[in-house]
Amino acid sequence: MSSQLKPSEIVRQLSEHVIGQEAAKRTLAVAIYAHYRRMAANAGDNAVELSKSNILLVGPTGTGKTLLCETLARILAVPFVTADATSLAQTQFVGDEIEAILHRLLDRADGDIERAQRGIVFVDEVDKLKAIGGQARATSGESVQHALLKIMEGAPIRLKDGRHLDTTNILFICGGAFVGLDHILTRTHTFGFISTTAGDDEKILERLNARVKPTDLLEFGLIPEFAGRLPIVARLHDLTQEMLVRILTEPKNAIYRQFRAMLASDGVDLQIAPAVFGQMAELAIEYKAGARSLRGIFEEMMSDVMYAVPDNPGIRQVVIRSLFERAEMIATGPTGS
Ligand SMILES: Nc1ncnc2c1ncn2[C@@H]1O[C@H](COP(=O)(O)OP(=O)(O)O)[C@@H](O)[C@H]1O
Ligand SMILES: [Mg+2]
CATH class of the missing domain: 3.40.50.300 (P-loop containing nucleotide triphosphate hydrolases)
Known part of the structure; x- marks a missing residue:
């Protein structure tokens, strides 16, 4: 037992x-x-x-x-x-x-x-x-x-x-x-x-x-x-930037994994540059709510993408290089499949 x-x-x-x-x-x-x-x-x-x-x-x-x-x-x-x-x-x-x-x-x-x-x-x-x-x-x-x-x-x-x-x-x-x-x-x-x-x-x-x-x-x-x-x-202690990055990516149901899975079901491969997680963690530290603000920060970053993907079935990959830049949405191969 x-x-x-x-x-x-x-x-x-x-x-x-x-x-x-x-x-x-x-x-x-x-x-x-x-x-x-x-x-x-x-x-x-x-x-x-x-x-x-x-x-x-x-x-x-x-x-x-x-x-x-x-x-x-x-x-x-x-x-x-x-x-x-x-x-x-x-x-x-x-x-x-x-x-x-x-x-x-x-x-x-x-x-x-x-x-x-x-x-x-x-x-x-x-x-x-x-x-x-x-x-x-x-x-x-x-x-x-x-x-x-x-x-x-x-x-x-x-x-x-x-x-x-x-x-x-x-x-x-x-x-x-x-x-x-x-x-x-x-x-x-x-x-x-x-x-x-x-x-x-x-x-x-x-x-x-x-x-x-x-x-x-x-x-x-x-x-x-x-x-x-x-x-x-x-x-329990304040979470460091490094821990916040791990929280975004590591646990079985980490936010990054959730979004990757969600987009994968639309046939889209989500790629986020490692530096972006650091930026999100820094912002979360400023918000002083521990890991609590990570989801909101992530959702906001993804909002344009989540809006555009259903309208554009040709999108195959989304690449995010910075929290402060537009996501790159790439349509490769034959669109419309
Ligand atoms: N050490 C941690 N590891 C992984 N996720 C965390 C950690 N601390 C907080 N979180 C995440 O932040 C959010 C708030 O955490 P919670 O446990 O409710 O904090 P509190 O200490 O205020 O009870 C949850 O979504 C949780 O998944
Ligand atoms: Mg609590």
């Missing part, structure tokens, strides 16, 4: 879709492995009941948090849903809203309760629950966290159809950008007096200091009980 996947295998499969973010992949893979191990152990009659560790993904927007969770669920073949902590704060009846999330999970499991109870729920934007002056909220950030805690800790939730969904084994992954966290870490780090000469010690020191402690999260409005329920923190 997929739950037997080793961490290294999970990382390998994640890497087919997610570029970079190696540290986060490893942390996630180890946590997942432990999670499904624990479930197996608790299912037997072990003396020690192993308790669950939920995960917090910290990283800027568009760097792959949602993609990592989605891909993970696909690899494990478990149902997956996402939710926004901020929308939970905008609703009056947070309990109903949370029940709705579990309902969606059950839908993704084709109504199979057992399967839903092994699923993954990704709760994004948990860093934006702090009361902001003047901004009225239907539910306070604290109540949202208390409501989330209840299902994260594991509780049988009564669904509308009268059935119960036990959340004990559902894995909760929370996400947030936590802007300014590094600044907090440099203020709160405590390790500095380990005598060190070797580079290795320094590395360990760096790692300890880069560790996110639950208390570092309190400034973002997380209550201690909630922060304490997220003992595993994985950090």
Whole structure:
């Protein structure tokens, strides 16, 4: 069964879709492995009941948090849903809203309760629950966290159809950008007096200091009980230009591959010069939305081509040499076939 996947295998499969973010992949893979191990152990009659560790993904927007969770669920073949902590704060009846999330999970499991109870729920934007002056909220950030805690800790939730969904084994992954966290870490780090000469010690020191402690999260409005329920923190980093280029071209469903396939079905061979990917990546960096803006940039570049091709069945090849030049559309051989 997929739950037997080793961490290294999970990382390998994640890497087919997610570029970079190696540290986060490893942390996630180890946590997942432990999670499904624990479930197996608790299912037997072990003396020690192993308790669950939920995960917090910290990283800027568009760097792959949602993609990592989605891909993970696909690899494990478990149902997956996402939710926004901020929308939970905008609703009056947070309990109903949370029940709705579990309902969606059950839908993704084709109504199979057992399967839903092994699923993954990704709760994004948990860093934006702090009361902001003047901004009225239907539910306070604290109540949202208390409501989330209840299902994260594991509780049988009564669904509308009268059935119960036990959340004990559902894995909760929370996400947030936590802007300014590094600044907090440099203020709160405590390790500095380990005598060190070797580079290795320094590395360990760096790692300890880069560790996110639950208390570092309190400034973002997380209550201690909630922060304490997220003992595993994985950090994602800004994508470099080189990574953005890889995202455009490498993954199985990379944008470039998608457009090539789309045009190929019209009998058109799409050729994009390597420099163009660099230009798109540079533009994406300016937009400051991680990899999120890549698709829009690509679509815009292709828009003239996608307009012209259906009207001109003679076109056999499209060559793009620069993001800032017109695409060259070449009709070779006998046209009209
Ligand atoms: N590391 C990455 N590797 C591949 N694609 C990525 C990566 N990061 C972001 N993307 C792409 O950018 C878009 C937004 O990513 P997402 O995972 O939703 O970001 P967020 O961190 O805000 O959740 C998705 O279409 C995704 O495919
Ligand atoms: Mg996201």
